[in-house]
Amino acid sequence: xxxxxxxxxxxxxxxxxxxxxxxxxxxxxxxxxxxxxxxxxxxxxxxxxxxxxxxxxxxxxxxxxxxxxxxxxxxxxxxxxxxxxxxxxxxxxxxxxxxxxxxxxxxxxxxxxxxxxxxxxxxxxxxxxxxxxxxxxxxxxxxxxxxxxxx
Amino acid sequence: xxxxxxxxxxxxxxxxxxxxxxxxxxxxxxxxxxxxxxxxxxxxxxxxxxxxxxxxxxxxxxxxxxxxxxxxxxxxxxxxxxxxxxxxxxxxxxxxxxxxxxxxxxxxxxxxxxxxxxxxxxxxxxxxxxxxxxxxxxxxxxxxxxxxxxx
Amino acid sequence: xxxxxxxxxxxxxxxxxxxxxxxxxxxxxxxxxxxxxxxxxxxxxxxxxxxxxxxxxxxxxxxxxxxxxxxxxxxxxxxxxxxxxxxxxxxxxxxxxxxxxxxxxxxxxxxxxxxxxxxxxxxxxxxxxxxxxxxxxxxxxxxxxxxxxxx
Numbered sequence: 001x002x003x004x005x006x007x008x009x010x011x012x013x014x015x016x017x018x019x020x021x022x023x024x025x026x027x028x029x030x031x032x033x034x035x036x037x038x039x040x041x042x043x044x045x046x047x048x049x050x051x052x053x054x055x056x057x058x059x060x061x062x063x064x065x066x067x068x069x070x071x072x073x074x075x076x077x078x079x080x081x082x083x084x085x086x087x088x089x090x091x092x093x094x095x096x097x098x099x100x101x102x103x104x105x106x107x108x109x110x111x112x113x114x115x116x117x118x119x120x121x122x123x124x125x126x127x128x129x130x131x132x133x134x135x136x137x138x139x140x141x142x143x144x145x146x147x148x149x150x151x
Numbered sequence: 152x153x154x155x156x157x158x159x160x161x162x163x164x165x166x167x168x169x170x171x172x173x174x175x176x177x178x179x180x181x182x183x184x185x186x187x188x189x190x191x192x193x194x195x196x197x198x199x200x201x202x203x204x205x206x207x208x209x210x211x212x213x214x215x216x217x218x219x220x221x222x223x224x225x226x227x228x229x230x231x232x233x234x235x236x237x238x239x240x241x242x243x244x245x246x247x248x249x250x251x252x253x254x255x256x257x258x259x260x261x262x263x264x265x266x267x268x269x270x271x272x273x274x275x276x277x278x279x280x281x282x283x284x285x286x287x288x289x290x291x292x293x294x295x296x297x298x299x300x301x302x
Numbered sequence: 303x304x305x306x307x308x309x310x311x312x313x314x315x316x317x318x319x320x321x322x323x324x325x326x327x328x329x330x331x332x333x334x335x336x337x338x339x340x341x342x343x344x345x346x347x348x349x350x351x352x353x354x355x356x357x358x359x360x361x362x363x364x365x366x367x368x369x370x371x372x373x374x375x376x377x378x379x380x381x382x383x384x385x386x387x388x389x390x391x392x393x394x395x396x397x398x399x400x401x402x403x404x405x406x407x408x409x410x411x412x413x414x415x416x417x418x419x420x421x422x423x424x425x426x427x428x429x430x431x432x433x434x435x436x437x438x439x440x441x442x443x444x445x446x447x448x449x450x451x452x453x
Contacts, residue, residue, distance in 0.1 A: 158309055219349070228379055229331075229333075232383050236327055236383065239390075240320045240323060243311055269349075273351070274355070278351070289327075296321075297324045300311065300317050300318070300320045302318075302321055
């Protein structure tokens with residue numbers, strides 16, 4: 001396996017993939033902190049021991065903003081994690097650099113915008129359109145993987 | 152590292168893994184669309200802005216079919232994503248092709264059937280048995296990885 | 303690509319990563335069984351067909367322990383899966399073995415403790431501190447990946 005086609009930073013397609021995968025993964029991980037940013041000032045927690053720490057009576061009520069961030073986080077688990085996995089396999093099919101770069105940028109760009117649109121409740125269909133860009137990239141890459149392999 | 156043992160489509164074990172990983176990942180990604188297929192005609196959405204778009208008053212009610220698809224999707228996140236990650240590590244332990252192929256096919260076959268059984272509410276224990284095939288494969292591969300490495 | 307820098311068990315950084323990734327992945331996968339361990343004796347299930355199998359009337363009530371295990375499992379999906387993905391990219395940036403080993407052990411150790419603390423409702427801020435170790439490792443590795451690559 002030559003460095004220019006395998007999983008190595010010397011393979012330019014992989015190196016670009018690593019950058020965009022890193023961006024969307026860090027974004028996904030930070031969503032946890034973003035949830036805490038609403039939970040703590042509003043004292044809406046997920047376990048009884050959290051209420052003890054904040055010296056607040058346990059409540060079963062939910063907060064609309066906390067739930068919005070959580071849904072956005074869940075949407076990342078459903079789309080960003082498959083992107084990184086499918087993308088790793090796609091890199092190994094040896095795509096053209098220009099095609100691969102377009103696909104990675106479309107995904108990363110659409111997911112960053114998706115988060116902004118989701119958290120700010122921008123009117124639909126903006127969120128739906130951005131979601132479809134991401135899922136389109138995932139299906140495109142998965143089909144490329146299946147076409148390069150066999151059962 | 153020879154092409155025949157690393158993460159390259161020239162390594163037959165990896166090539167087969169890439170095919171079955173691609174199949175279960177595309178299935179997982181499509182679950183999002185399957186949820187929308189029920190949400191839209193039944194006008195049961197996840198955010199207020201979705202209700203605005205569909206010109207429907209905001210409702211907090213849930214739909215049993217939407218929730219069923221979401222649980223099935225969540226089950227994929229819990230099982231399919233670990234399969235692809237553990238499988239990548241397992242391929243690098245250099246398993247026999249025949250063993251690896253059996254394991255990948257058992258996982259992919261059981262997960263496709265699991266989805267059909269889940270979405271159609273086929274009587275238990277069919278879903279439980281299919282779930283255990285998948286989790287058995289994941290534990291088998293993870294043990295093989297741990298046995299080939301050390302702390 | 304030399305074996306000592308790529309994704310091969312002959313690369314010591316990767317070999318160590320594979321061990322700790324295997325540990326946290328197997329832990330994540332086992333959370334499903336841990337949920338069942340509470341669901342079955344308490345007869346609190348997730349679908350109507352599960353109630354039919356156990357010959358119990360369908361109930362919409364939840365069980366506090368089942369919900370606790372599910373939240374812990376969800377927390378693993380949000381943190382362990384990104385760790386394995388970011389870690390794969392991080393290994394390919396060629397980190398020092400001693401640094402990488404420290405980082406992998408901090409993550410795996412903090413997540414095993416996080417589960418024990420979560421399931422036993424150990425008073426806060428123990429769970430929060432362990433959570434921050436894990437997220438700190440993920441952000442550290444992601445930054446290392448972004449610094450080794452470009453848009």
